[in-house]
Amino acid sequence: MNDPSLLHSTTIIDKIRETADIHTYRLRIDDEDERKRYRFAAGQFNMVYLFGVGEVAISIVSDPDEPETLDHTIRSVGRVTNAIARLGVGEHLGIRGPFGQGWPLEEVLDRDVVIVTGGLGCAPVVGAIEYIFRRRRHYGAVKILHGVKTPEDLVFQERFERWGRQPDTEVFLASDRPGKAWRHHVGVVTELFEMVSFTPSRTVVLMCGPEIMMRVGVPILLRRGLPPTAVYVSLERHMECGIGLCGHCQMGPYFLCKDGPVMRYDRIEPWLGRTGV
Amino acid sequence: MSSGDGSTLPSAELPRLLDVLGAKGYRIIGPTVRDGAVVWETIRRMADLPIGWRDQQEPGRYRLERTDSRDIFGVVHGPQSVKPFTFAPREPLIRIERTSGGWSVHSHLQPAEPIALLGARPCDLAGLAIQDQIFLRGPYQDTAYAVRRKGLFLIVVNCTRALPTCFCRSMETGPRATRGFDLALTELDEVMLIEVGSEAGQAILAELPVAPASEALLAEASARIDACARSQIRSVERAKLPQVLYEVHDHPRWDEVGARCLACTNCTMVCPTCFCHTIDEAPDLTGQRTERTRLWDSCFTHEHGYIHGKNIRPTIKDRYRMWLTHKFAAWHDQFGTSGCVGCGRCLTWCPVGIDVTEEVAALLASDSRKQQKTVSQRHE
Numbered sequence: 001m002n003d004p005s006l007l008h009s010t011t012i013i014d015k016i017r018e019t020a021d022i023h024t025y026r027l028r029i030d031d032e033d034e035r036k037r038y039r040f041a042a043g044q045f046n047m048v049y050l051f052g053v054g055e056v057a058i059s060i061v062s063d064p065d066e067p068e069t070l071d072h073t074i075r076s077v078g079r080v081t082n083a084i085a086r087l088g089v090g091e092h093l094g095i096r097g098p099f100g101q102g103w104p105l106e107e108v109l110d111r112d113v114v115i116v117t118g119g120l121g122c123a124p125v126v127g128a129i130e131y132i133f134r135r136r137r138h139y140g141a142v143k144i145l146h147g148v149k150t151p152e153d154l155v156f157q158e159r160f161e162r163w164g165r166q167p168d169t170e171v172f173l174a175s176d177r178p179g180k181a182w183r184h185h186v187g188v189v190t191e192l193f194e195m196v197s198f199t200p201s202r203t204v205v206l207m208c209g210p211e212i213m214m215r216v217g218v219p220i221l222l223r224r225g226l227p228p229t230a231v232y233v234s235l236e237r238h239m240e241c242g243i244g245l246c247g248h249c250q251m252g253p254y255f256l257c258k259d260g261p262v263m264r265y266d267r268i269e270p271w272l273g274r275t276g277v
Numbered sequence: 278m279s280s281g282d283g284s285t286l287p288s289a290e291l292p293r294l295l296d297v298l299g300a301k302g303y304r305i306i307g308p309t310v311r312d313g314a315v316v317w318e319t320i321r322r323m324a325d326l327p328i329g330w331r332d333q334q335e336p337g338r339y340r341l342e343r344t345d346s347r348d349i350f351g352v353v354h355g356p357q358s359v360k361p362f363t364f365a366p367r368e369p370l371i372r373i374e375r376t377s378g379g380w381s382v383h384s385h386l387q388p389a390e391p392i393a394l395l396g397a398r399p400c401d402l403a404g405l406a407i408q409d410q411i412f413l414r415g416p417y418q419d420t421a422y423a424v425r426r427k428g429l430f431l432i433v434v435n436c437t438r439a440l441p442t443c444f445c446r447s448m449e450t451g452p453r454a455t456r457g458f459d460l461a462l463t464e465l466d467e468v469m470l471i472e473v474g475s476e477a478g479q480a481i482l483a484e485l486p487v488a489p490a491s492e493a494l495l496a497e498a499s500a501r502i503d504a505c506a507r508s509q510i511r512s513v514e515r516a517k518l519p520q521v522l523y524e525v526h527d528h529p530r531w532d533e534v535g536a537r538c539l540a541c542t543n544c545t546m547v548c549p550t551c552f553c554h555t556i557d558e559a560p561d562l563t564g565q566r567t568e569r570t571r572l573w574d575s576c577f578t579h580e581h582g583y584i585h586g587k588n589i590r591p592t593i594k595d596r597y598r599m600w601l602t603h604k605f606a607a608w609h610d611q612f613g614t615s616g617c618v619g620c621g622r623c624l625t626w627c628p629v630g631i632d633v634t635e636e637v638a639a640l641l642a643s644d645s646r647k648q649q650k651t652v653s654q655r656h657e
Binding site: 004007009011030051052053054055075077081092094132167208236237238240241243244245246247248250252253258270274275276277 | 295370371373375378379380382411415416418419422431434523526552554555556558560564567574576581582583584585586589591592594595596598599603606607610611
């Protein structure tokens, strides 16, 4: 187990623009021994640290089999992330981690996978999707469902197009308020849950996005015969320590930094619909 | 070492205990009167202890009064539990300095000074045991906590007087300490009954002019402690906990208590078990160095539930519900124990006198649906 308090200095070796306020930072741990020792699983996160400013929890979206470079997709939205956005290639960020429970990608080998994302929160599943496509023959049919408010919110458009060209793969997009050029579904992503075809007995669902999408959407899938144990959701809370000690990321009995961020639906279901938890 | 046997020391000989502890290299910390309350301070002589003082506590009220008694431990407790000595309110962790290739990290960790804490209460020890569970027995051990904890010599004083705010009997954490101490004292007029709880405690006792306790004295101590338990007027009905609290998420009582709560964080600051913390990042003016310090945090602050532009627990009602549900329900799932020890500090130090035992009782009332109806009727 990695030491949770150890802060590794890293260098930004690439900064990839996703949108005006979202960038993917490719990080390399400076210390060679630490770099060789570092391992992570898809869906885990690091606490990313900026000298003199602070830390923020960011999921690792690159491939766990190539742990010498670590991609973190970061949207500028708060004090720390706005400061990180001013950094360029060659500058330094710290990382602590990896923390948390990732996607059950080894458990679901040979099964069909439905991946659902909503809004801008799809970074944590990007890593899972890329993981599956790099090992394409080990997985069954893949369906990717993604909902956005407007077409402008379609952050990883190029990736969705590339994913849609993969064998035995379908991509479904939905927009609430589309423009004239929108060729996909008009409406919210949960409407796609009624339309997508899947075999309940051999399908696993991976979901990331607003909790309202999970609360409204998962029951639709369950009514279609999917067992609640086959649905995994990635949840967000205020995370500081990464090891379930600082108390901020609680949701019911769970510390999402340690017990999550990926939770099996049947375990978290009682708390999903509740306000203020 | 069983609680059945014990030794006695005349209270007038208690200075000998201070001498022996001092000679062993301990800094002695005990209760002392300051600014109208009892706080932990270094004890150099008997006069530093609150001899003859008593505390009066009620929800939202704390007063000290002088009495004619010569009791040394007549004050039950002040706002501080044992917690600040192991989980420090402000713990400098690391200093980071910029270097040509990035930065270097320097730990602030120091060996802890050996401290003998004189006058902890059984509920405080119960709180400490819970914090040990959190910081030492999980998948990760907290180094700063472990270092401080190791240097602590604990002299507990069993309670023979209950405050109106005490409910340790119902939480089964007092008023007699059964474990977790080095020495346990029971003050009986002019005599201290001393029980040993560890080898370190035995070593201290061996240097004191003690006599074996008589059966009559042991019986007297038990009788006073039992009377203290029986005199407690508050309790928490634990039979239905923790599950029921998860089921009353929409209970109207949360609105009612949320409207009274000021979210001042006092309850979490005085609680012996609350463990939330945050990191303060303080760069110096040159921009070449920065200090990372751990500070106590509270689930009642606006920032506690903040996440990229929104607050998960935006209302005080949300935060009170979070706090109470965590203490009495989620804590069991997380750490296998209640998060409440019944010390009553959160009642006393609440500026509006919210009584957690009253809140739990209202939430557990079996006719909660009926109550819901009553409230909605009242609003019509």
